Amino acid sequence: MSNVLVRAENVHKSFGLNEVLKGINLEVSSGEVVCLLGASGSGKSTFLRCINHLESLSQGRIWIGDDVVGYRQDGNNLYELSDKHASRQRRNIGMVFQRFNLFPHMTVLENIIEGPVQVNREKPADAKKYASELLARVGLAGREGSYPRQLSGGQQQRVAIARALAMKPELMLFDEPTSALDPELVGEVLDVMKDLARSGLTMIVVTHEIGFAKEVADRVAFMHNGQIVEMGTPAEVLDNPRHERTAAFLSRVF
């Protein structure tokens, strides 16, 4: 395999007494697209949020490249990074949310250039130019001046993707990006994501869209009860599931 970009090692996460993640191990190579499947409550989203340290870990480590996410290792201790350093790490990790989470008080253009200008200190003119290119890429050329509320759900999600891409991330995390959309709007968002996958961007996608996983994913991981119970190519996992839970889940989804 090519070089590993994301490596999760024995990741545990508890909320109080409730252990949500029970030792996740996962390696994602540069340019790879990995889909995380599983029933709701299986810990997919929590794991995704650990990757950019929106959630702290209870145990284990996640590397992106050579850096441990959210922590600084010194001997046998892992010190949680300051807000400033954690934010710095997140610059290279784009994230797309189920509920879009666009900034409603800003126009589409302002949403996209907010990160580049405020965080990366890019020149507004450069950021605007790149933002327009990204908007064209997600099929929303000319919508710079709209406010999020004036757009449909599918359009909002595509803006959210453009906003994440504007930071030129080396990794994109998608947290059920089509779950909040009307069925007829799902396709336009998936099309954009397929395009991104083809362009060689490393992506980790939590989704219920089995069709998308089958078509785009290099590997599929099936999660159950805080663990990855089955992992492999879409053909292996989706067509010939070996684990009973995977089989049961797929039979319910299809």
Add this chain to the structure above:
Amino acid sequence: MNSQTAQSVKSNAPAPELRIVPRRHLGRWAGAAAVVLLLVWLGVSFAQAQIDWPTVQEYLNAPALIMGIGLAILLTVVAMVIGLVLGVVTAVMRLSKNPVVSGVAWLYVWVFRGTPVYLQLLMWFNLALIFPVIGIPGVFQGRMVDLLTPFIAASIGLGLNQGAYTSEVVRSGILSVDEGQTEAAQAVGMTRLQTMRRIVLPQAMRVIIPPVGNEVIGMLKTTSLASAIGVTEILAEAQHIYFVNNRIMELLIVCAVWYLGAVSILSIGQYYLERHFAKGSSKQLSLTPVQRLKNFFGTNRKALR
């Protein structure tokens, strides 16, 4: 569908044109009449009372009173700025995970909201009794009585009191912003401070502005309490005048007019501020009264042609 009404089913004769009689609102008429009568009575009483209206008119542009309302407005602005800054800081402190920080913020709100402003003003004015001298040793030193002029004491007193109230308003505003906004901001690499300043507070403003507008208006009137510690704002000036000429009601009416005028202007400012922070919250911004007026005359002119 419509042609087959109950009428036309019964007979094939063309339906007679029916007159629609709106419901009579007798209660409304009676109520309006009672209110108008009351107003007339009030007007007549004022007209017949021993109020010397020419005096009212004369004092309406008395320099002392104009200076007085000016001072009241200045005090309002200074106290509100102090109050807003303190309010935002305290609100953020209240929401902090650090128990000491949030505890201190809670204590501040508890003390300053729990005691009368009047008492607080008197305490600030007499602060020299506790701290006779103030300064940084070796760099600068001064006597409290010299530094704490009535105006400064009133600004600090009113501002600190306001901060305690505003912090609750700001806190509710911050809590009204969806958690997802913070996460999205963090996901593009913003620090907590950037997130608060660029993402959360601008959205919280929509919730914060209406009550703060209310508080500004309240503050303008509360400044009259500052006369107790020697700030000669409009009400103190009026009192100075009517102690001499005994035209009590006349001067109080003048003050009322000035207060009403100032409050009206503040309300207009609030309207436009609210509109500014409503950006993106509805699909289309509502028209301002000015725009509506222009539209009205515009369409009217077109209709006339």
